Amino acid sequence: MATVNPKALSVDLQAGVVPISKAASSLAALLKRARMQHQPIIVTQKGYPTGVILDIELFTALRELAEAAEAEGMLEVREIEG
DSSP, rough: OOOOOOOOOOOTTTSSEEHHHHHHHHHHHHHHHHHHHHOOOOEEETTTTEEEEEEHHHHHHHHHHHHHHHEEEEEEEOOOOO
């Protein structure tokens, strides 16, 4: 089972939060930064957090943990209606 470094879940509030306009114009650089620093980047819209850019390794580890928790009955996964 995957393990997640607790530091990988922390967000740098100075550099780890970007408005959607900046994210749209610099997505490649943000993806590279998330991958290199192994930390999520919060994307905001009108000042409110609306999304997260994650390193694929962190995403995969979190997904595996969620699947394991669901299999053990510790987590209920719901479909998100769009």
